[in-house]
Amino acid sequence: MAELTYREAVARAIAQEMERDESVVLIGEDVGAAGGVFKATVGLFDKFGPKRVRDTPISEQAILGATMGAAMTGLRPIAEVMFADFFAVCWDIVANQIAKSRYMTDGQVSFPLVIRAGNGGGLRFGAQHSQSIENWAMMIPGLKVVAPATPADVVGLLAAAVRDDDPVVFCEHKALYASKGEVPDGEIVDKLGTAKVLRSGSDATIVALANMVPRALAAAEQLAANGIDATVVDVRSLVPLDTQTILAEVSKTGRLFTVEENPRLCGWGAEVVSIVSEECFDSLDGPIVRITTPHIPLPSADALEDMAIPSVDRITEVVQKALQE
């Protein structure tokens, strides 16, 4: 058991997999000698050398194209897209090529690759460096999507993603890189498609992801102080999605609240709400409420950004108000 930061957990997971499997390589901008702009790949270049850890030009299409071509010919590449917002400059490779080619060829090719990206807001980087893009990937058939909330989950889920034979978009939350957590010693491999129930309550089920998870837990404490006993579920993996756990937890409380950092429309929360309102309609005791960032680009000023992204207090207030009605 060691205490690691979220960013150290990324490097540890990659090292674990690179040691295990020669075919695992790392590619991206400044990921090598510099150890990554978020310092999430520190030490890997020294440990595995320039053949397995490759710095690239600012050419995201070439980076992900090379990643795709390498994956279809025997390697298991891990690519870094520095800020998740940059998926927009290489989206064709991700959404049209990587995601579709296995189906289009009826299985002739597979894409055992991982695309890591610094995702999410809270660092005052402004609208072009702060987006939560997990729904961009979730809406594309053929992509798996993971977004861990703790260092331990980073190690286990990233290792699982590397071992998975399908393409995985791995969303590392920038605001969590500095956060610390206990991580067991030795090899860790988690399972994709499994949500975690972090807290069990009887009054409401709060489903959250990534940086919204600690906030949902804190809100649950505030709610408890006000006599509201809430369940908190960390979705962890959007594709595959652990609907069974979510449906079961919603059935127990009869009330569902989703907490999303992404802008309002068409987020993973809307998908969860839709599944629940079709599949456990009868166990619902009241309206389903989504707590999200408003449908606006993220502002840069700290004061404004803090108002935009769901806060502990806002989660508490919304749940409380909804249960009182």
Added chain:
Amino acid sequence: MAELTYREAVARAIAQEMERDESVVLIGEDVGAAGGVFKATVGLFDKFGPKRVRDTPISEQAILGATMGAAMTGLRPIAEVMFADFFAVCWDIVANQIAKSRYMTDGQVSFPLVIRAGNGGGLRFGAQHSQSIENWAMMIPGLKVVAPATPADVVGLLAAAVRDDDPVVFCEHKALYASKGEVPDGEIVDKLGTAKVLRSGSDATIVALANMVPRALAAAEQLAANGIDATVVDVRSLVPLDTQTILAEVSKTGRLFTVEENPRLCGWGAEVVSIVSEECFDSLDGPIVRITTPHIPLPSADALEDMAIPSVDRITEVVQKALQE
């Protein structure tokens, strides 16, 4: 009153606006002399000349970048992205630049532009030329999104989009280009953000978009024959979204069914379901059901593609089964 094809309606709307306003220009690949690969811009080059109708290289980023820069300096450009799937090669310009710059500059710049694209499947073009990408745009704050189902709506909504001072992603359904419909004579300007109730029933409310609209109407006829009286709503505009009409129509029947061509996850249907299950939960008499393409890339073979996209029969069966339960 004249009968026009959907593709002719596109050209008529553009001509109407270019005649009215010198600042309206058209740009894209093969849109000029060739009249567009879907023949939706036939006649415009001859009528308005090479200064206002410009053919471009295969450079979608440059096309939309130029469109953005022109819009922020006084023109009202209409850009064509030939197949909507190609948004993936220029998504940064659309999602990160055009959509966000007005907010980021607190209103110093505006983007009165329209991006037209051939959207949707049914033409056996395969997974990279058949996507319905309206949700790609809907999830990005700062973009308006329109998807007409009839030639008359094409003229009115495209004209409204051109006159709108914000960026509008205008989804022209490829499978509808050859469809015909009556279009009133003279200038036509419709209103963005208005849904249309095409049929009023008492048993179920079916909400559909673009090519799913005629299918929903046909299904409603089949249902009527089986004693089920369904309302059919054509959403027409996803952003702005006419939630009032949708909520009102759902309240009347107590049952909501959405019909989406896009793949299952995070579509506009999920957004509508989420709004309804929060805002008119009490008037719901049963589970909300989404009818969508499965979460797969679209296959090319006609037999397979027809199984993938919601058909009239499938809509009928799903609604019937749901109401029987």
Added chain:
Amino acid sequence: MAVSVKNQADAELTAPPGLDPASLYQPSGTVAPDVALTLYRDQVRMRRFEKRAYDLFMQSLVKGTSHLSLGMEAIAAGFGQAMQPRDYTFATYRGHAHTLARGASMTGVMGELLGRECGLLSGKGGSMHLTDVERGVMGSYAIVGAHLTIALGAAWSAVYRGEDRVAVAFFGDGATNIGAFHEALNLAAVWKLPVVFVCENNFYMEYTAIDSVTAVPRPAADRAGAYGLEGVVINGNDADAVYLTAREALERARQGGGPSLIEAITYRHGGHSRADPGKYRPKDEVEAWTAYDPVVLYRSRLVAAGVAEAELDAIDAAAQAEVDSATEEAKASPPSGAERLLTNVWADGGSAWRN
């Protein structure tokens, strides 16, 4: 053999507009007689296949769209012969010929166009996405430019494993103006990757002339210098020139000499795709290039070299027979069935996104 013959044959045909013999790269070496016959056979097979494909569109047995290589066969044939079985092909939506050139089953290709179970992709990909991994055809890609970057990865992993495989990426003149082209060429050069980039310059994008939208006269060759590469222009209608140039570039790549960029001048006899009559092209240009037919050129060259007409007629007949039986087999194959709709999204064979 080839060289002398070439001069004779070329003398018989005047170069069409846009093809400046003086500016062409002259590859070294000669073409062995057996290779020459194979080059002829492959071009004829492609020619007959594409003609049949066209007929089947017209009978609307082939749905959707399709992009033919009629008139451009020499490029796919020349590279097909020069490549080793272990090499990788990355083609475009215009990839029937390139797929056949690697030995893919004609029935499999025809079946894919028809959306049948016997199709290379079981009908799930269609005409624009032909793939036959066992024969090194790593896919056909329908978004302009993308596969140029994907080819980098195949070359990279070969180098990583110490295998001397080369990736060959075919693309059109229009593709030279999209961003992915620039990123792919630069990274290939920086990493000295074994990739041969082959621009099939047929003077047009879909309906727009390339010179009207390109800042330099030679869309690929005039960009080579931006990547520290040589600008090589060859006669894309001369299978020998293609074969010999390909052999050089492949060998250089195998030796660790890095990527090459080859611009092959050619012309499509028909329109861009099924829907297109190709009216935007000047009549005399079309006539001159149609006369400068790679198959006719090559046949006359072989005859001039002393190959018996009868031998060539036999090759023609065999090719026609192959196309006929492939057509029959494909037609006899059932349409892809429901059982395939939800398979092979994931490596586990399924498409489940939830539990």
Added chain:
Amino acid sequence: MAVSVKNQADAELTAPPGLDPASLYQPSGTVAPDVALTLYRDQVRMRRFEKRAYDLFMQSLVKGTSHLSLGMEAIAAGFGQAMQPRDYTFATYRGHAHTLARGASMTGVMGELLGRECGLLSGKGGSMHLTDVERGVMGSYAIVGAHLTIALGAAWSAVYRGEDRVAVAFFGDGATNIGAFHEALNLAAVWKLPVVFVCENNFYMEYTAIDSVTAVPRPAADRAGAYGLEGVVINGNDADAVYLTAREALERARQGGGPSLIEAITYRHGGHSRADPGKYRPKDEVEAWTAYDPVVLYRSRLVAAGVAEAELDAIDAAAQAEVDSATEEAKASPPSGAERLLTNVWADGGSAWRN
């Protein structure tokens, strides 16, 4: 004046590594005395502003990130003087200097870095997105390459209206390897658009040396030929060279001569951004370039030309005073308030997406 002085001044400073005086383009014309003083003043204003910005980061009064032009001031200053008020500037995330160069309020820029109401963008954009449309600053863009294509549109609409405006797009060496660069340069050349593309080559991307990831030695100039343009390399630390070259390129663009691509060699004194100590750079390289300081160089040149030290000291003092009061005003301005959170997504001033 400039020319003779230049030789003297340059003699005093040895060219740092990577700057080959022989290979530099020599613009024609000379710099008028009053312009020279303005060039000095602007460089000093930028220098003092950036130093203050750095201090405010260290006091974490500036949140988020920020990219300074310390050591690169001559480029923004030279273009700022050569441009007409009607011309358009398209800058990057490293755009404080370029925004100030067009006359934007220093308080507005400082306020934006601090996230205050007085900020140019009311704190909604931040350090990476400085914009001042009234002064022709059409925005600062934080995704590498994008604004090169956006500049095309500003130039296009100017031409469309018959206005003789020019768009100037600044970008880094690393930006030359992204697809948007290629698409923008080609279309600008084909349409002969009045755009001046200015590559600020400071030898590094974020932490990676540009020569380790680029196929040619001069990332911008060696690509010019791919677009039918001339490769022009200038001393980016010499405000006169920048100013005179800018004037030529702007004039050519105004006359309908189309785009230019200028590579200005320079160096950043600090790291890439707030977080970066810049350790990846060789010590002697940093020392040589820090010594080759554009402000020091220019001051000594003016002194050599007979400008009184006292006059220059007065300029320095005025610049410092301007920075001090801008800092005070910005600090005194309240943080952007809730009332702005939901405004200006749409042209109607609001953010409603539903009724």
